Amino acid sequence: xxxxxxxxxxxxxxxxxxxxxxxxxxxxxxxxxxxxxxxxxxxxxxxxxxxxxxxxxxxxxxxxxxxxxxxxxxxxxxxxxxxxxxxxxxxxxxxxxxxxxxxxxxxxxxxxxxxxxxxxxxxxxxxxxxxxxxxxxxxxxxxxxxxxxxxxxxxxxxxxxxxxxxxxxxxxxxxxxxxxxxxxxxxxxxxxxxxxxxxxxxxxxxxxxxxxxxxxxxxxxxxxxxxxxxxxxxxxxxxxxxxxxxxxxxxxxxxxxxxxxxxxxxxxxxxxxxxxxxxxxxxxxxxxxxxxxxxxxxxxxxxxxxxxxxxxxxxxxxxxxxxxxxxxxxxxxxxxxxxxxxxxxxxxxxxxxxxxxxxxxxxxxxxxxxxxxxxxxxxxxxxxxxxx
Amino acid sequence: xxxxxxxxxxxxxxxxxxxxxxxxxxxxxxxxxxxxxxxxxxxxxxxxxxxxxxxxxxxxxxxxxxxxxxxxxxxxxxxxxxxxxxxxxxxxxxxxxxxxxxxxxxxxxxxxxxxxxxxxxxxxxxxxxxxxxxxxxxxxxxxxxxxxxxxxxxxxxxxxxxxxxxxxxxxxxxxxxxxxxxxxxxxxxxxxxxxxxxxxxxxxxxxxxxxxxxxxxxxxxxxxxxxxxxxxxxxxxxxxxxxxxxxxxxxxxxxxxxxxxxxxxxxxxxxxxxxxxxxxxxxxxxxxxxxxxxxxxxxxxxxxxxxxxxxxxxxxxxxxxxxxxxxxxxxxxxxxxxxxxxxxxxxxxxxxxxxxxxxxxxxxxxxxxxxxxxxxxxxxxxxxxxxx
Numbered sequence: 001x002x003x004x005x006x007x008x009x010x011x012x013x014x015x016x017x018x019x020x021x022x023x024x025x026x027x028x029x030x031x032x033x034x035x036x037x038x039x040x041x042x043x044x045x046x047x048x049x050x051x052x053x054x055x056x057x058x059x060x061x062x063x064x065x066x067x068x069x070x071x072x073x074x075x076x077x078x079x080x081x082x083x084x085x086x087x088x089x090x091x092x093x094x095x096x097x098x099x100x101x102x103x104x105x106x107x108x109x110x111x112x113x114x115x116x117x118x119x120x121x122x123x124x125x126x127x128x129x130x131x132x133x134x135x136x137x138x139x140x141x142x143x144x145x146x147x148x149x150x151x152x153x154x155x156x157x158x159x160x161x162x163x164x165x166x167x168x169x170x171x172x173x174x175x176x177x178x179x180x181x182x183x184x185x186x187x188x189x190x191x192x193x194x195x196x197x198x199x200x201x202x203x204x205x206x207x208x209x210x211x212x213x214x215x216x217x218x219x220x221x222x223x224x225x226x227x228x229x230x231x232x233x234x235x236x237x238x239x240x241x242x243x244x245x246x247x248x249x250x251x252x253x254x255x256x257x258x259x260x261x262x263x264x265x266x267x268x269x270x271x272x273x274x275x276x277x278x279x280x281x282x283x284x285x286x287x288x289x290x291x292x293x294x295x296x297x298x299x300x301x302x303x304x305x306x307x308x309x310x311x312x313x314x315x316x317x318x319x320x321x322x323x324x325x326x327x328x329x330x331x332x333x334x335x336x337x338x339x340x341x342x343x344x345x346x347x348x349x350x351x352x353x354x355x356x357x358x359x360x361x362x363x364x365x366x367x368x369x370x371x372x373x374x375x376x377x378x379x380x381x382x383x384x385x386x387x388x
Numbered sequence: 389x390x391x392x393x394x395x396x397x398x399x400x401x402x403x404x405x406x407x408x409x410x411x412x413x414x415x416x417x418x419x420x421x422x423x424x425x426x427x428x429x430x431x432x433x434x435x436x437x438x439x440x441x442x443x444x445x446x447x448x449x450x451x452x453x454x455x456x457x458x459x460x461x462x463x464x465x466x467x468x469x470x471x472x473x474x475x476x477x478x479x480x481x482x483x484x485x486x487x488x489x490x491x492x493x494x495x496x497x498x499x500x501x502x503x504x505x506x507x508x509x510x511x512x513x514x515x516x517x518x519x520x521x522x523x524x525x526x527x528x529x530x531x532x533x534x535x536x537x538x539x540x541x542x543x544x545x546x547x548x549x550x551x552x553x554x555x556x557x558x559x560x561x562x563x564x565x566x567x568x569x570x571x572x573x574x575x576x577x578x579x580x581x582x583x584x585x586x587x588x589x590x591x592x593x594x595x596x597x598x599x600x601x602x603x604x605x606x607x608x609x610x611x612x613x614x615x616x617x618x619x620x621x622x623x624x625x626x627x628x629x630x631x632x633x634x635x636x637x638x639x640x641x642x643x644x645x646x647x648x649x650x651x652x653x654x655x656x657x658x659x660x661x662x663x664x665x666x667x668x669x670x671x672x673x674x675x676x677x678x679x680x681x682x683x684x685x686x687x688x689x690x691x692x693x694x695x696x697x698x699x700x701x702x703x704x705x706x707x708x709x710x711x712x713x714x715x716x717x718x719x720x721x722x723x724x725x726x727x728x729x730x731x732x733x734x735x736x737x738x739x740x741x742x743x744x745x746x747x748x749x750x751x752x753x754x755x756x757x758x759x760x761x762x763x764x765x766x767x768x769x770x771x772x773x774x775x776x
Contacts (some may be wrong), residue, residue: 005617038442050616052602052635053714055513055661055707070567075703078614078744094701094718095510122520123441124484132510133537135520149521198593201600205586207595210618211603212589214440229393230598247440314480315462315463319443326441330482356466 003259005082006045007251008164013045015158020062023153024315030116031061032150036130038323039121042158043068045083046076047252049211056093057130059104065110071104071167081266082126099249101134102173105141112145115183119150125328126151128356130203151265155328159320160342166366168253169322169344173364176248177377179203180259187242189263189388190235193219197231204248213254214247219263222270223357238388243360247325254325257362257376264388273351274383277361280349281379285365286317288345288372294337301331301349313350314359321346321364343367344375394433395639396552401464401472404545408450411541418504419496420538426711427509430546431456433471433639434464437599442636444481445518447492451499458472458490469479469716485557489522493529493561500533500757507538514539515714543716547708548730554754557710557732558763560597561752564636565765567591568647575630577651577776578623592636601642602635602713604720607651610658611745626652631748635713644709644734645750645764652776658747661739662771664696666750668737669767672706676733676760681727682717689719689737701738701746709734709752731755732746732763 006013020043024032034040037051040060051058059071070076070085073093079086081334089107091100110178112118119129128135139147159230161169175386179200186199196219201212218224227245238244245258262270283304284297302312316335320327321344329337331348339345361379365372394401408431413421415647422428425439428448439446447459461481468476477495478722479488500506508516516523527535567588574587584607589600605619606612607630615633624630633646650658671692672685678766690700704723708715709732717725719736727733733755738748749767753760 005620036442047618048616049602050619054424054515054712055714055716055718058649075614075616079617082617092720094512094704094720094723096718096722096724099512120520122524124482124487124519126519127515127517128520129515131512131514132516132523133539136510151521194598197598202590202593205590211583211600212583214437215599216437226463228436228463229467229470230435230437232393233719264533267592316482324442325441326443328443330443330484332480332482334484335482336484 005079007047008045010084011045012162012164015162016043017062017068020156021064024064024119025155028117029119029148029153030064030112031149032119034060034062036127039154040081040173040250042323044070044080044085044378046080046179048079054264057100057134059100059130061107061111063110066322069107069111071100071107073134099134101137105138107361108142108145115144117146117148117383119148119153121151121154122149123151131162140272152277152370158322160328160340161322161344165253165322166344168251169255169364172248172250172252172253172255173372174181175204175207175209175250176246176249176255176257178207181243183259183261184384184386187236187261189237192233192235194231194233196236200244200246209248209250211249212246217242217244220357222267223353223359225356227360237388239267241270241359242295242386245362252323254321254323255364255376256325257364258360259379260305260361260383261386262383263386266383269353272355272381273310273359276305276310276351277349277359278379278381280304281347281363284347285372288339288365288367290339290341290367290369292339294331294335294339295333296335298331299345304369305349310351313352313360317350318346318348320344339367341367341369344357390436394472395435395469396433398472400550400552400702401431403448403550404431407454408541409452410576410691411454411545412507415507415541416505417507417536417538417541418452418500420507420541421449422448422509424515427542429640430711432458432468432473434468435704436467437464444456445488445522447488447518449495449499456497457495459488459495473714476628487522489525493526496526496530496533503532503755505534505536506539507536508540508680510537511539537571539753546710547715548728549710549732553641553710554732555753556639557643560636560638560643561645561764563592563596563638564634564645566595571647571649572772572774575624575649577625578619580623582619582621584624586649588632588634592634596637597638598638600634601637603633605630605632607631610655610743611741611747616749624651624774627655629654629747630774633750640711642709642711642713643752643764644713645752646748647767648747648749648775650769650771651774654771657741659771661698661741661747664693664698664739665737665747666769667696668692669735669749669751673760673762676727676755677754678727678729678755678757680727682719682723682727683721686719686721689735693737698739701740701748706736708732727755729755729757
């Protein structure tokens with residue numbers, strides 16, 4: 001059991017810590033406290049589905065200088081020890097008297113000088129994955145050390161993907177791409193949507209996904225009603241548009257893109273919507289550059305859809321992607337985040353054809369100094385047809 | 389799109405709200421604020437994998453009397469509207485200026501009198517699934533209303549399963565049971581553990597799981613090292629014990645049990661450990677009664693293992709189960725939660741055979757007034773053999 005359990009070389013994680021510490025120094029932060037599966041995986045390589053159990057909190061402390069410290073349940077010591085972390089402090093969780101509170105407070109007090117600042121991600125798209133009462137208790141036990149907002153510190157680092165990360169996302173995208181090509185094997189008129197969802201997940205595993213954290217989709221005549229509902233048992237029928245969307249995971253990295261299919265030939269309105277979505281994505285791929293803002297991408301996509309005589313869906317039209325299914329920024333009118341080279345993003349234009357009837361398209365791209373590079377295989381321009 | 393999307397009849401959710409409101413009244417709480425996928429599903433029936441995206445917070449407010457109020461991103465309005473919730477307040481999330489904060493603060497101010505108490509689950513096994521800074525902002529905007537701990541209010545209700553819930557968990561257990569019987573079809577000497585994990589997930593989907601939120605396991609000579617690591621590519625070999633553990637989901641309800649297999653015949657030490665685990669579970673099944681405490685179950689299991697000349701693993705030896713993979717209480721020496729009829733629990737004795745070499749057994753049971761009733765098909769007493 002002594003072998004390493006890391007997906008990337010140790011140097012990759014050391015680079016991440018150095019980048020975080022550089023941001024921390026600039027912001028006057030003396031430690032960064034992380035609690036979520038994605039953040040812990042990002043800094044340690046600690047990959048497990050055990051996070052599905054809400055029973056225990058897990059803490060990583062990145063000091064201003066030096067190596068990160070894990071403050072975790074004893075059950076994770078072995079796996080964390082096979083990552084690159086050497087300072088691992090454990091308690092026998094779950095402990096109803098003190099579930100790591102004293103150990104975390106002591107660790108923070110050891111690593112952060114009195115009056116120092118402990119950064120915790122607390123802004124948009126963040127969560128504290130620990131009991132609120134425990135966090136309040138830690139705050140009371142760390143003297144005059146302050147808790148400050150670490151969102152920017154974390155997000156400005158995580159959002160720029162290394163070559164290793166891009167390769168991992170590309171692999172997840174390739175797995176999903178092979179499966180989208182196989183959809184006509186198991187989806188046709190008469191097959192209930194719930195069965196299509198099951199077969200889609202099976203195919204993702206067959207093509208190499210480690211697990212399938214996200215599947216969404218919809219089916220309906222000339223478009224679907226919403227894109228977050230679980231599958232019902234209604235059989236596909238001629239004239240339906242079927243959409244499947246997945247966040248399949250390989251080595252801890254997600255893809256997040258979808259494909260649409262027409263059961264039999266699409267009607268003119270559906271074909272027009274598909275053409276508009278495909279062309280809007282083309283425009284965005286051509287125009288994306290570092291230095292543009294997230295809201296600019298929204299404008300590019302929405303304008304292209306309008307130019308094609310279609311009505312853009314409300315809500316965001318794309319977002320970041322990586323160690324979670326979705327990451328910041330959001331392609332909305334309000335998000336002024338500046339795009340930088342190394343971001344992995346989804347372009348997700350959507351059209352409202354009629355109330356309760358929409359079509360959504362999605363691709364995954366890497367932003368480079370020269371523009372967008374596709375990570376997902378480009379969707380076919382014409383809707384693939386499923387047999388009736 | 390007008391059809392209902394509920395798994396259970398509306399009366400089931402109304403019963404849950406009434407039970408929560410009764411607890412709230414007894415505790416002097418004027419509202420209960422819920423934020424997690426499981427808690428929102430529990431009170432509304434709102435079931436979606438969209439929670440995989442950390443981008444947006446979701447809020448449910450249960451007032452002291454009357455119907456619950458959803459304060460959610462606009463993208464969820466359609467699906468929530470097809471549940472039984474009528475008062476649905478939405479905002480266009482994610483909004484970097486105000487991501488539902490004003491709407492939630494206003495809703496709490498509408499529903500809770502000045503000076504009133506708003507309960508939020510903040511104790512063991514809880515999380516606030518919303519940005520910490522947003523929560524702090526809401527607190528500043530609700531005048532002299534107080535935030536109090538709602539853990540007990542929520543957990544004492546959620547932990548007692550209705551007949552409908554028990555039937556749902558039984559169905560998930562049956563799915564996994566059928567798959568465990570099929571493991572010899574795809575696991576044998578020479579097959580990499582990573583492939584076994586994939587085929588195991590495929591079989592769970594084939595047998596009716598909607599999705600597979602959790603798979604764990606391990607394999608090694610005469611036992612495995614830990615039970616939370618992802619699968620590696622090492623091929624199974626004669627003398628290995630293979631363990632597979634799953635939280636497969638059907639209709640939003642989990643199972644959580646495992647099975648062990650021997651690649652070829654087990655050695656005497658492994659067979660002895662299997663016998664001890666099986667017998668310890670028998671003892672616990674016979675002795676479990678409402679009124680005993682969680683720590684008593686730990687004692688029963690640990691004593692039975694010791695009586696069989698084996699060394700119990702540290703950590704908990706079982707836990708609750710339901711709309712999450714694991715729920716309170718925990719079978720540890722420290723958890724004094726009183727067991728009550730209607731709890732669904734796992735019995736999870738584990739043995740340390742040698743350092744880095746363990747065997748873990750798990751069953752799912754319903755606690756009734758008369759004792760334990762198995763929900764998982766009982767594991768075979770002797771280790772099933774896989775071909776070499």
